[in-house]
Amino acid sequence: MGAAMRRIQAGNVLSAFGLGFTVPYLYVYVAQVRDLGATTAGAVLGVFAMAALAVLPFTGRAIDRRGPLPVLIGAAGLAAVGALGMGLSTVMPAVVLSAALLGAGTAVMQPALATMIVWCSATETRTRAFAMQFFLQNLGLGIGGLVGGQLVDESRPDSFLLLFSIEAAMFLVLVVIAATVRMPRTASIADARPENTEAKARGGARALLGDGAMVRLCVLGFVMFFACYGQFESGLSAYGTEAAGIAPSTLGVALAANTAVIVLAQFLVLRFVERRRRTRVIAAVGVIWTVAWLFAGYAGLGHGSQAMATAAFVTTYGLFGLGEAMLSPTVAPLVADLAPESMVGQYNSAFALVKQLALAVGPAVGGPMGAALHGPYVVTFVLFSLGITVLAVRLGGRLTQAQDHPYLAARSRVVAEHRPERPVEAPAAS
Template sequence: MTRAMGAAMRRIQAGNALSAFGLGFTVPYLYVYVAQVRDLGASTAGAVLAVFALAALVVLPFTGRVIDRRGPLPVLVGGAVLASVGALAMGLSGSVPTAVLSAALLGAGTAVMQPALATMIVWCSTPATRTRAFATQFFLANLGLGVGGLIGGQLVDESRPGSFLLLFCVEAAMFLVLAAVAGTVRMPRPADTGTTGTTGTTGVEASGVEASGRPGLRSMLRHRAMVQLCVLGFVVFFACYGQFESGLAAYGTEAAGIDPSTLGIALAANTAVIVIAQFVVLRLVEPLRRSRVIAAVGLIWAVAWLIAGYAGLGEGGRTMATAAFISTYALFGLGEAMLSPTVAPLVADLAPPSMIGQYNSGFALVKQLALAVGPAVGGPMGASLHGPYIVTFVLFSLSITVLALRLGRRLTPVQDRPSLLSASRVVARHTPEAAGSESPEALASPAR
């Protein structure tokens, strides 16, 4: 990584952390704010949350192509400004139309920012540093959300709408800070993705993605490894993030008899595990195959769901049920810490250089779909079908393991284990004619 790339990366990560800090002020309280503080009712609050997700689904299909044509920086700045306007408007909303419109602006802006930030990280990293860069982004985002949520909880007062306006103003200001910080970044030329794209999973397949005329969604859908990764990503987000504040929360309060205040403690435990364990986990997983790490996450989450099932049985009393429920969220956090240095960098490593924005946007779209479908399916099941709910998500977690191992067969050795690239460069530098050393072409060939 060059000095310019390093300087740009530090500013990008700082802006990312500050925007997450702003989001943390409002995300836990959006439903309460609309339904109770503004007295617009539960149905309006549900509509606001639905519009927030729907806006992301509307804008993401177009975001990737704009990023690839215009660059990620103007897209990030535009998205941050749009999200800032939406946050401020939400703080001032007193009617159903203004609340819904504000949610649409906020949802669209934050959705656009995700693939733009991911593409900027790709441009400012190399295959050897990309894993650590995405892990750092995930760590800082969770730290920002956690700290913002804690501070916001101390400031908020349901009897004073002005306290919520303060939260939304802080959020709006942090988005503008992100836009300002991003505006000072001097983006380097896009770094060669190295493990990707032009060779792809099979040299013919990925070169065909770029050479198939105008790059777009159809081209990406012909990239079989990327399609498999998107299916895997949908299951990951559906079985974890899509259940946090819906099905799993409903199951905990209804089946396990967990006090609603314990949900906040469980989410705090999840964030704490990520913040504490992220770089320890990173050191352990960096030399390993990505597909094997993701497969291990499926097993860990299956155990987490079984522990949640034990909490619902209630045989150990309420204290044991509470401890088990918090442990479930903590194990999810451990799995998330393992996924952050594997999944997002893999999207970039599969993408042809001219389509990095579209690949990042496509994967973000899959995530949003999972987050929309997850609560719709998991919420009613968690509230009433307790046994089937746990069994269903144990099976979904085990399917993560199966899908990850199948994906590993389509990846090149370097895509699956980027540490091989660094090792091959060391060998090439010190023993350029060593017999039996693997050439870069061999490393770029699909695993047999």
């Protein structure tokens, strides 16, 4: 990695470390520590998500016009204010306002960081750059959650103030690190982008919606995030406790297994992933997640022993982690390679918005189903996972070789560049 990429990845892991301190304990903090009740805690989590949905539609244009660096610095500063405000708040209006600032800031940071990674990488190195980002994010979240769990004490509100203060400090460190990054003058993404770049850049959202491949990828992304991330802490947790009889403490073990698989498998699967068509990798993830949901079905509907049900449920989370490790170096670079050079921020923000929508709709749909409609819940998400495979295969027909199989495209260019020229024959003597 170059110096700019090292700084970006360092800021990425520090921000994830800060989030890991507080995200697992946000509900408990509002409902119990501040004694504002479960309703207020649910509203705060809703505001956290709604703030992200409110700012993401405007984020992409700001990134493309001002550059990702000032947008990242502003977002990190906003998140720092929200985190510190959350730790100091004791009444509902202050808690809700702080949650809105924190949610908006962290949401804007995602496409800004992604655009910086695109600007500092080439098509050949982008897959590994995004794999490293995902690896560091999960590592930071996991370590932050573990350390935060050792510091938190529900009987001492000042312990939560310490957690939120550390989170705010991490965001401010990100501001300092980002301020030292020297971005290249132009984005190095010319190898695989749609035609009519300038016309598309002028069109803004209309141009994005007119890009059939990007629209299909957004639909695919919604299905992926809805079927996986949107169920982790809502529907699948409710299904595990109600249908499979999983103890609440086992949910923590399952999430830890998910993180462990991501951390251990990320670079093991990278060589396999980067040498194959991206859409085929995504299709394979759909198959893996189908198997994961079948394990979940066995856990809750198989009528086996409690030990077998627990093992199957933990395996479900592990298989989800394997799929995530395969997607991280695949989907984000594909978004970048679809984007016109002057619309990278808008494409990244649009995909982040799709993810946020799925994370908002997923719990609303999956939570009640997972708690009460156990059989239909599993069948529904088996079908969604198979849908991922179908949509990915169909997307492959809309992509160029450079977009879908950059490794093979790069090798073809190298062969073409080094092919010896045919010697010119001398004219025959008369």
